[in-house]
Structure formats: C-alpha cells, structure tokens
Amino acid sequence: MDINKINNYNSLISKMDNQIVNNKTENSFGDLLSNALDKVNEMQLESQEYKKMLAIGEVDNLHDVTIAADKADTALQVVMAIRGKVVEAYKEIMRIQI
Numbered sequence: 001m002d003i004n005k006i007n008n009y010n011s012l013i014s015k016m017d018n019q020i021v022n023n024k025t026e027n028s029f030g031d032l033l034s035n036a037l038d039k040v041n042e043m044q045l046e047s048q049e050y051k052k053m054l055a056i057g058e059v060d061n062l063h064d065v066t067i068a069a070d071k072a073d074t075a076l077q078v079v080m081a082i083r084g085k086v087v088e089a090y091k092e093i094m095r096i097q098i
Contacts, residue, residue, distance in 0.1 A: 040075045047072035 027035075050065045059065055 037079065040072075040079050043068070043072040043075050 047068045050059060050068045053059045054062070054065045
C-alpha cells in the first residue's frame with residue numbers, strides 16, 4: 001500500500017473543502033467531479049492489480065489487498081450515492097412548474 005496515494009486523496013478532499021469554504025471558483029464543479037472520478041478509477045485499478053498479484057503469489061501481505069479492495073469499494077459506494085442524489089435532484093427540478 002502506497003501511503004502517497006492516500007495522501008494525494010486526502011489533499012484532493014482538503015482542496016475541495018477549501019474551495020467550498022472560501023467560495024473560490026478556480027476549478028469548476030465539473031473539474032472537481034472529474035478529478036474525484038479519476039481518483040476512484042485509480043483506486044479500482046489498484047485494487048484489481050493487488051488481486052492479480054495475490055492470485056499469482058506476488059503479495060506477501062494480505063492486509064494490503066484487503067485494504068485496497070475495501071477502499072475502492074467504499075469510494076465506489078460514495079460515487080454511486082452522489083450519483084443517486086444528483087439524479088434525484090435533476091428529477092425534482094424537472095417536476096418544477098414554471
């Protein structure tokens with residue numbers, strides 16, 4: 001498990017928090033969302049790589065494999081929850097009568 005990847009993820013989250021708190025518009029919401037999705041994709045790929053390495057016997061520490069898989073699963077669940085809320089909000093907006 002590479003601690004730098006966790007630090008990069010944490011710095012992305014704190015950057016998003018700072019932009020929200022400071023009301024800065026340096027990056028658009030789309031850019032932030034795209035970056036977050038890229039990070040989730042990287043976590044999924046890392047988890048798959050760990051699983052492949054485990055299958056061929058290259059991983060000595062099973063904890064790293066489990067942590068990578070759980071981290072990727074949790075990130076995907078968060079993305080799916082956000083997606084559900086966005087779709088729900090869109091449907092609500094479409095129901096508004098003008």
